[in-house]
Amino acid sequence: xxxxxxxxxxxxxxxxxxxALFTFVPIGWSAYLSLFEARNTVTPTVFLGxxxxxxxxxxDAFLRSLGTFLAFAVFIVPLTFVLSLALAMxxxxxxxxxxxxxxxxxxxxxxxxxxxxLVWKMSLFSGVETxxxxxxxxxxxxxxxxxxxxxxxxxxxxxxxxxxLWLQLGFYMILFIAALQRIPDHLYExxxxxxxxxxxxxxxxxxxxxxxxxxxxxxTLNLINAFQAFDEFYNILGDxxxxxxxxxxxxxxxxxxxxxxxxxxLGRGSAGAMILTVIIAAVTLLQGRVFRFGRA
Amino acid sequence: xxxxxxxxxxxxxxxxxTAGSALAACGSNTGRGGSGDTTLHQWYHAYGEDGVxxxxxxxxxxxxxxxxxxxxxPGDYDSKILTALQSSAIPDVFEAQVKLDWVRQKQVVPLxxxxxxxxxxxxxxxxxxxxxxxxLYGIPQAIDTQVLFYRPSLLxxxxxxxPTTVDELVEATKxxxxxxxxxxxxxxxxxxxxxxxxxxxxxxxDYLNADNTAVGFDDPRAAAAFGKLRDINKSxxxxxxxxxxxxxxxxxxxxxxxxxxxxxxxxxxxxEALGDDIGVLPFPAMxxxxxxxxxxxxxxxxxxxxxxxxxxxKAFVKWLWVDQVQDQVEFATAFGAHLPARASLSAKxxxxxxxxxxxxxxxxxxxxxxxxxxxxxxxxxxxxxxAVARIAREGANPTQETQKALEVAKxxxxxxxx
Numbered sequence: 001x002x003x004x005x006x007x008x009x010x011x012x013x014x015x016x017x018x019x020a021l022f023t024f025v026p027i028g029w030s031a032y033l034s035l036f037e038a039r040n041t042v043t044p045t046v047f048l049g050x051x052x053x054x055x056x057x058x059x060d061a062f063l064r065s066l067g068t069f070l071a072f073a074v075f076i077v078p079l080t081f082v083l084s085l086a087l088a089m090x091x092x093x094x095x096x097x098x099x100x101x102x103x104x105x106x107x108x109x110x111x112x113x114x115x116x117x118l119v120w121k122m123s124l125f126s127g128v129e130t131x132x133x134x135x136x137x138x139x140x141x142x143x144x145x146x147x148x149x150x151x152x153x154x155x156x157x158x159x160x161x162x163x164x165l166w167l168q169l170g171f172y173m174i175l176f177i178a179a180l181q182r183i184p185d186h187l188y189e190x191x192x193x194x195x196x197x198x199x200x201x202x203x204x205x206x207x208x209x210x211x212x213x214x215x216x217x218x219x220t221l222n223l224i225n226a227f228q229a230f231d232e233f234y235n236i237l238g239d240x241x242x243x244x245x246x247x248x249x250x251x252x253x254x255x256x257x258x259x260x261x262x263x264x265x266l267g268r269g270s271a272g273a274m275i276l277t278v279i280i281a282a283v284t285l286l287q288g289r290v291f292r293f294g295r296a
Numbered sequence: 297x298x299x300x301x302x303x304x305x306x307x308x309x310x311x312x313x314t315a316g317s318a319l320a321a322c323g324s325n326t327g328r329g330g331s332g333d334t335t336l337h338q339w340y341h342a343y344g345e346d347g348v349x350x351x352x353x354x355x356x357x358x359x360x361x362x363x364x365x366x367x368x369x370p371g372d373y374d375s376k377i378l379t380a381l382q383s384s385a386i387p388d389v390f391e392a393q394v395k396l397d398w399v400r401q402k403q404v405v406p407l408x409x410x411x412x413x414x415x416x417x418x419x420x421x422x423x424x425x426x427x428x429x430x431x432l433y434g435i436p437q438a439i440d441t442q443v444l445f446y447r448p449s450l451l452x453x454x455x456x457x458x459p460t461t462v463d464e465l466v467e468a469t470k471x472x473x474x475x476x477x478x479x480x481x482x483x484x485x486x487x488x489x490x491x492x493x494x495x496x497x498x499x500x501x502d503y504l505n506a507d508n509t510a511v512g513f514d515d516p517r518a519a520a521a522f523g524k525l526r527d528i529n530k531s532x533x534x535x536x537x538x539x540x541x542x543x544x545x546x547x548x549x550x551x552x553x554x555x556x557x558x559x560x561x562x563x564x565x566x567x568e569a570l571g572d573d574i575g576v577l578p579f580p581a582m583x584x585x586x587x588x589x590x591x592x593x594x595x596x597x598x599x600x601x602x603x604x605x606x607x608x609x610k611a612f613v614k615w616l617w618v619d620q621v622q623d624q625v626e627f628a629t630a631f632g633a634h635l636p637a638r639a640s641l642s643a644k645x646x647x648x649x650x651x652x653x654x655x656x657x658x659x660x661x662x663x664x665x666x667x668x669x670x671x672x673x674x675x676x677x678x679x680x681x682x683a684v685a686r687i688a689r690e691g692a693n694p695t696q697e698t699q700k701a702l703e704v705a706k707x708x709x710x711x712x713x714x
Contacts, residue, residue: 040397042382060700061682127484127537128552129476149484149536151689239541240372241489245682246690261374262674263397264382 034270040263052271061245062272065253066279068246073226076164080222084169085211088176102177106170113167117235120163121148148236156237156247163232168225172218179214183207216291220284227280230255250276334362334608339380339387341373341595345561345632355623361611364389381600388603389613391595394426394433394670396712405599405606406431410614417638422594425666434596435617436637438628441590441660442490444577445548445566446555450477451575458575462498462524462582469533472554479533482557483542486529488685490542490557490591494579495521495684497589497665503680504709508671511705518702519694521582522687529688545569560656561632567652576652578659590659591667594637635660671712679704 029042034052036044056062091101108116124132127146134144147155187206196202229249237244242260243252254276258269340352349368356364367387369376377392381403398404408431411418418436426434451458454472459465469479483490496502499521502512528534535553540546548556549569557579566574578588597617599609616623621641628636629645635657636642647653668677683701686692 039401040378040382040395040403041401061678122539125537126539127535128539131537146484146535146537149486152691239483239485239489240543241483241485242678242681244485244488244689245685256678257675259375259379260674260678261372261378262668262677263395264375264378265675 030270030273033266034274036267038267038270039265042266044267048267052267053275055268056272056275059268059272061248062250062253064245065248065250066276069227069229069249072229072249073223076161076226077219077222079161080165080168080172081215081218083165084172084218085176087169087173088180089207091173092177092180102174106174108166109168109170109174111167113231114235116163116167117232120159120232121236125159151246154246159236160232160247163236164229167232172222175214175218176211179211180207183210219291220287223283223287224280227276227283334605336362336364336389336605336609336612337367337387338364338612339367339369339373339377339390341391342368342370343632345564347631348627351623351627351631355616355620355627359612359615361615362608364612381602383602385600385602385604388600388605388609390598390600391437392434392598393593393596393668394428394598396428396670396673399428399431399433399670403601404433405601405610406433407435407599407610407613408432410435410610410618412618414618414638417640419637419639419664421592421664421666422596422637425594425669426596428670434594434598435613436594436596437617437624438594438637439635439660439664440593440595441560441635441656441664442557443560443590443656443659444555444557444579445545446575446577447570447573448575449573450554458577459580460588461580462495462521465580466524466527466531468555469528470531471533473531473533477551478535478553479531480528480555480557481535481538481542481547481553482528484536484538485685486534486536486689487525487557488681488688491525491579492522492681492684493591493665493667494589495525495582497663498524498579498582498586500585500587502665503672503676503705504669508669508709509713511702511709513698513705514702516695517582517585519687519698522684522698523694524582525684525688526691526694530691561634563633563652574652576655576659578663587663588659589663589665590656592660592664593667671709673708673712676701676705676708 033042033044035048035050036052037046037048038044087105091098091105094101125147126132126134127144127149128134129138129144131144131147133147137143137145145155147159150156183206187210188202191202191206192198196205227249228251230251233247233249234243234252234255237247238252240261243256250272254269254272257272258264258266338352338356340349343349349366353366356366374392377390380387380390381398382401394404411432415423419439422436422439423432426432426436446458448458450472451468454468454474456468456471459468465480472479480487493503496513496518499515499517501515501518501521504510504512535547538547538552542556542558543562545556545558545562545565547553548558549566578590581587581589597613599606599613603609621644624638625636625641625644628634628641629647633647633653633656635648636645642648642657645653648657680701683697686697687694
């Protein structure tokens with residue numbers, strides 16, 4: 001028994017120390033800072049109570065970023081969902097080189113967000129005529145477009161969304177493929193015997209209900225991911241002087257507030273982070289209730 | 297079994313030791329101080345020009361009062377300094393522009409006693425920009441400025457003269473756009489971050505008033521000035537989406553634009569690419585109550601209050617940035633193009649006696665404006681640049697947006713003044 005206990009701490013201990021040191025302590029500290037006037041200091045002295053929270057909840061820029069990302073989530077979550085499911089079904093049904101296609105579509109997930117963002121910004125969607133997208137446009141006789149710089153129409157969304165889809169689809173596709181492969185063949189055989197037509201009918205009554213677990217997981221992860229958007233936004237639209245007021249995710253706004261190079265307002269930044277945490281937790285719980293997460 | 301146990305104990309111990317030493321490494325104040333073998337840590341941001349790093353190491357090595365270790369910091373240097381000042385004894389000496397909160401949190405040390413007789417020689421505006429509540433916190437190392445570079449040949453071809461008003465700048469941006477060349481480049485954000493200050497100055501306004509007691513743009517003409525940036529953005533002649541940003545001369549030297557707003561420090565690269573086909577201008581005035589202006593910034597040598605060797609650090613700062621006059625001239629003018637922070641030194645720099653160099657010296661003397669005042673907070677700056685971005689890029693109502701930023705700036709100033 002003693003040996004087991006020791007082994008438990010040996011294996012769990014280092015992880016727990018890391019988790020406590022780099023996750024729990026900062027979360028607690030952040031909650032503490034959110035109640036203080038904490039500009040350029042992590043050991044504040046001026047207690048403000050809930051003033052930072054009131055400040056953030058009336059801060060036009062913060063509210064706008066929350067609104068933008070609610071809209072973004074409503075758009076990107078279903079899109080990622082449908083595309084990754086379609087990709088999974090296609091790859092799963094393909095007769096030749098299945099492993100090859102699976103790897104090809106999964107590979108982008110292993111790519112760094114920063115690297116992908118820079119490739120998107122500086123090569124694919126560069127605003128000058130040598131950018132890939134502009135070269136394609138030129139073939140059809142179009143003038144070069146400043147993809148990340150044009151606000152009307154907001155072409156920057158095209159850059160952001162394609163980068164995100166390229167990076168993420170493969171991962172969700174793998175989740176769906178795993179779930180698809182767990183559906184027993186005899187269900188399909190029974191359905192066909194009973195006269196169900198392959199295609200929509202089989203999908204609607206066999207595949208879809210069987211994918212429940214994966215569906216909920218993908219939706220939940222996707223939604224959290226949408227609210228945590230940072231990397232590709234920061235690297236595609238941000239620059240050394242700051243970030244434009246549009247397509248600004250809450251995390252990017254909070255990053256500039258609490259850790260920006262002009263001055264670090266850790267009190268308001270922490271208050272915003274707490275608010276965002278509550279929102280993500282609430283939405284996830286709500287989603288869990290709606291989809292009866294864990295009871296699938 | 298026993299052997300296994302001892303191996304586990306060993307692993308546990310090793311794990312704890314590793315964790316322990318990692319923690320110890322976090323706080324790297326070695327507590328050395330006072331004695332003759334003092335080691336000072338000096339930080340610079342990574343200057344883009346070749347030779348600066350070698351030069352500042354050479355200066356440090358020549359110091360006889362102690363050992364100085366120079367650290368070169370590529371990447372987001374300003375954030376790194378902010379974080380270091382909150383808890384670390386390193387660096388002892390660093391370059392930055394003073395911020396109100398550093399003074400309020402007692403993170404930096406007053407340097408009033410270092411200047412001595414040299415005080416009168418420093419550009420007064422620069423000293424003022426590094427002074428808070430009557431105390432000087434940074435010794436200006438060199439002046440950085442930004443100007444409008446243009447190619448005279450293209451202006452001649454388009455039969456226009458160098459713009460002297462903001463409206464003429466809008467017209468020139470349009471007129472110079474042809475044959476795949478755009479009129480103007482002022483950053484991939486449509487000029488929002490670099491032209492925000494110059495636009496205020498063009499209307500005779502500023503971020504804050506002269507004694508930092510009130511917001512400096514509580515005036516309907518601020519909205520009008522920002523509206524001009526909307527005109528520039530709408531003109532069709534503004535380059536966007538360039539692979540390099542405003543601080544790099546790439547768009548101008550690759551002949552993609554006829555005019556670019558960028559740092560004077562790029563002058564050597566621009567001369568190399570374009571030879572004599574170079575003109576420089578300050579940002580023009582909007583109307584009669586404004587003046588042509590150029591932003592002026594100065595990284596200044598400062599001393600960390602948490603340093604274990606404050607006195608040694610101050611002695612080194614005085615030695616390098618007050619006494620070593622030859623090094624200061626070389627630092628400012630030999631690599632990129634900066635201006636010395638002291639009036640007497642401009643006369644000693646051959647590059648500043650004629651041509652573009654001499655012109656820019658005059659721009660700074662006549663219309664140099666402090667680019668980031670200590671009292672102008674990051675929050676105010678975000679609010680104002682958000683407003684300008686919405687006005688110039690999204691076509692939002694200039695008056696309403698400016699008013700929102702004004703309210704934030706007023707609240708911030710009230711907080712700062714306590």
